[in-house]
Amino acid sequence: MFEKLRLAQDRFEEAEARARQLEKLVASLGEGVSLEAHLLSRKEAALKQRTAALKVATQVHVKSEEVTSLRFKAETARDEATFAMEQLHEAEYEVKSLRSITQRMILTKEEMEEVILKRCWLARYWNLCVQHDIHPEIFGQKYEFWSSLAPFPLEVVLYAGQKAKE
Structure with a gap:
């Protein structure tokens, strides 16, 4: 996903560089080429939109991975808490039995x-x-x-x- 993002960003930068060159060319050629410049700026805007959409998609994907990771951590923490509670109950039972044994020994x-x-x-x-x-x-x-x-x-x-x- 990051590789795709990097490739899209490279393409965007290349397109942007081409657009600048074309804008310079259009400026030098004059008014006759303004239609092509207009089309090129539209393509550039579309490319920017796609790049932004790709960035959002990447962030959403990363967020979903983070959510999955957090869910896994939450389940792990819940399991650890359950295990700790079981150990606590076992320890309380042992303490009660030791108290009763101690009472019998006194x-x-x-x-x-x-x-x-x-x-x-x-x-x-x-x-x-x-x-x-x-x-x-x-x-x-x-x-x-x-x-x-x-x-x-x-x-x-x-x-x-x-x-x-x-």
Whole structure:
């Protein structure tokens, strides 16, 4: 299309150059050739109209290509937005499921007290194993582990016993 436009423009320029030459010739020949000059100027005007029409057609064609390109980009953007929305919904679903899992993993106050009490009992029992030399192959490790989780096991166990009596 651009090649056609360039060729038409070249022809137009050649015709324009010829028209100028002919106008000079007409001026030099005088009034007798004015009819031919008039015809030539008509042809030149027609050529200008065709060139303008070709330019408009080229612009329309380019615009239609731009419209097609923009439509394609719009469809691509719509597809990307749809994909992003799907990912968002999946992420929201994952967040909800993680929240529910987290809620199930969080202990209530009573459950936490029970865990602390069990740790203290285990630390206390392994301390008794150390004192009475029961299971000497493992009591050292076990006592260290459970006493690190329950720093004052005897006090906690005694307090729990007092609380249970009341």
